[in-house]
Amino acid sequence: MSRILTGIQSSGRPHLGNILGAILPAIELSKEPGNESFFFIADLHSLTTLKDGKLREEYVRAIAATWLSFGFDTSKNVFWRQSRVQEHTELNWYLNCFTPFPMLANATSYKDKSERLSEVNAGLFTYPVLQAADILLYNANIIPVGKDQKQHLEMSRDIANRFNLQAGEEVLVLPEARIDERLMTIPGIDGQKMSKSYHNFIDIFLPEKELKKVLKKIKSDSTPLEEPKDWQQDITFKLYSLLAAPAQVEEMKANYERGGYGYGHAKQELLDCILTKFDEPRKKFDYYMEHTEELEVILKAGEEKARAVAQETIQKIRKVLGF
Ligand code: ADP
Ligand code: TRP
Numbered sequence: 001m002s003r004i005l006t007g008i009q010s011s012g013r014p015h016l017g018n019i020l021g022a023i024l025p026a027i028e029l030s031k032e033p034g035n036e037s038f039f040f041i042a043d044l045h046s047l048t049t050l051k052d053g054k055l056r057e058e059y060v061r062a063i064a065a066t067w068l069s070f071g072f073d074t075s076k077n078v079f080w081r082q083s084r085v086q087e088h089t090e091l092n093w094y095l096n097c098f099t100p101f102p103m104l105a106n107a108t109s110y111k112d113k114s115e116r117l118s119e120v121n122a123g124l125f126t127y128p129v130l131q132a133a134d135i136l137l138y139n140a141n142i143i144p145v146g147k148d149q150k151q152h153l154e155m156s157r158d159i160a161n162r163f164n165l166q167a168g169e170e171v172l173v174l175p176e177a178r179i180d181e182r183l184m185t186i187p188g189i190d191g192q193k194m195s196k197s198y199h200n201f202i203d204i205f206l207p208e209k210e211l212k213k214v215l216k217k218i219k220s221d222s223t224p225l226e227e228p229k230d231w232q233q234d235i236t237f238k239l240y241s242l243l244a245a246p247a248q249v250e251e252m253k254a255n256y257e258r259g260g261y262g263y264g265h266a267k268q269e270l271l272d273c274i275l276t277k278f279d280e281p282r283k284k285f286d287y288y289m290e291h292t293e294e295l296e297v298i299l300k301a302g303e304e305k306a307r308a309v310a311q312e313t314i315q316k317i318r319k320v321l322g323f
Contacts, residue, residue, distance in 0.1 A: 001034050005140035005175075007042035007082065007131075010059040011050050014066045015201035017186040017194035020242060025180060026144050027072050037077040038138050038306065039067060041299075044082050044089065044130060048123040062205075064295045065288035069281040078309075080302035082134065087310035091133035092126075094317060098162045099129050099155075108151055116197070132156035136163075137310045139173040146179070153177035167320045172313075186242065189218045191235050202239075204278050205285045208271075215271050220263040229263075231256040236266045244273050 006026050008014070014023065030037035041063050043056060050056055060081060072079065082088050104110065104125055114120040128151075135143060135156050143153055153175065160172040185193045188200025195201065202214055218236050223229050231237040231253050241249045252269065255261035275282075288295055 001036060002141045003036050003038060003139060004029055004142045004144065004178075005038040005040075005135055005138055006144050007040045007045070007134055008063055009046045010041050010043045010056055010063055011046040012059055012196035012201075013062040013203055013205070015194055015196065016204055016239075017188070017201065019066065019070070019204065020186050021146055021183055022144070023066060023070055025183065027067075027070055029142075029144055029178070030072065030077055037072075038140060038309075039072065039077065039079050040134070040302075040306070041081050042131075042134065045127060048121065048127055049117065061289060061292050061295055062285075064299060065285050066205075066281075068288055068295070068298070069284035074298050074302060078302050078305045079298065080306040081299055084299075084303045085137075085307050085310050087137055087307070087314045088130065088133050090314060091137050091317065092130045094321060095129050095132050095136070095159050095163070096126060098159050098166070099126075099132075103155060103158065104128065107155070109148060128152045128155045129159065132159045135175045136160055136172045137313050138306070139309075139313065140175050141173065142178045143175050144178040144180070146183075147181075150177055150179060163317075163320075171316055171320055184242075187235055187238055189214065189235065191219055202274075204274055205282055208275065211274065212271055215267045215274075216264075218263075218267060218270075225262040226259050228259040229256040229261070234263070234266070236263060236270055240266065240270045240273060243270075243277055248273070 004026070006022070008018065008022060026037070026039060029035060030039070041060050043060055046056060046059070050059075064079075067079065068074070107128055110125055110127070113124055117124070131152050132155060136159075143156075145153065154177075157174050160174050163172050164170050188194035188198055189202065190198070190200045192198055192200060202211075204211070206214065215236075218239070220234060220236060221229075234256070237252060237256065240252055244252070252266060255265070
């Protein structure tokens with residue numbers, strides 16, 4: 001049996017990139033027989049960049065609602081808020097003391113973030129240690145993540161190794177990253193990687209009118225309506241091809257090549273495709289956002305299951321360290 005674990009920061013509402021690149025593949029993995037999944041909302045990590053508590057609460061709910069809308073089975077698996085299981089922060093401290101300073105200083109994601117952000121706090125620096133705690137607390141075997149997380153996973157293994165060396169036995173399980181190389185980076189409306197931080201994302205849960213406005217902003221070239229268009233370079237086409245059925249994609253391709261088909265048409269088709277494909281998740285999402293008390297019940301039940309596992313690991317660790 002493999003224990004799968006992953007987390008998503010509550011630093012924004014999940015966008016199409018998060019859904020196609022992380023949430024759906026993780027849910028697929030969770031359905032494989034013999035797998036047991038531990039998925040959590042990394043709200044402590046979000047504090048490194050988001051200080052507003054009201055917003056955090058809203059994002060936590062939106063992330064929870066997204067996992068549930070796409071059918072994550074929380075009765076068979078474990079689903080919780082990181083901040084509610086205090087063992088994460090306790091283990092974070094222990095692991096801090098097993099983490100070489102230069103390892104953190106050389107982390108590429110820290111370097112990237114510290115160049116981009118106006119405020120560089122210590123939490124941003126020790127971010128990978130808390131991530132290691134998230135993973136090692138639950139003896140997780142497989143961690144599905146995006147390519148950008150590869151180095152963080154190597155650090156988790158390294159930290160676990162150092163701890164085990166001290167303990168003289170394999171107290172902590174070495175996790176393995178599962179990076180699906182086939183998964184492409186979903187482009188945002190400006191053609192760059194879709195990301196919360198670039199404000200180029202598509203929130204598929206927006207009401208139809210607002211969603212339409214966002215899709216209208218997708219960058220395109222100025223080829224006149226009558227002329228044929230290069231679908232290979234077009235962002236609307238790329239997004240459509242990720243969502244639509246192969247026959248529909250071929251049809252759009254032919255429309256581009258024929259001419260007399262404008263980007264406005266393509267964007268309308270993309271909108272229709274999103275509304276049809278995500279009809280059920282959109283309805284469920286709205287339902288959960290209106291019944292947040294149901295989300296709370298689900299997260300609370302998950303929290304209890306998570307805590308039971310976390311406490312067992314923490315007891316072993318305290319023993320090794322003489323606390
Ligand atoms: P963001 O860049 O919006 O802040 P996160 O870093 O919080 O997104 O990513 C959460 C998860 O979603 C990660 O596993 C990441 O790999 C995945 N993800 C984010 N953006 C994309 C994208 N544009 N294409 C594919 N996967 C993505
Ligand atoms: N750092 C991850 C990201 O930005 C989120 C995360 C926090 C995580 N803790 C984790 C992912 C543990 C996997 C396992 O996407």
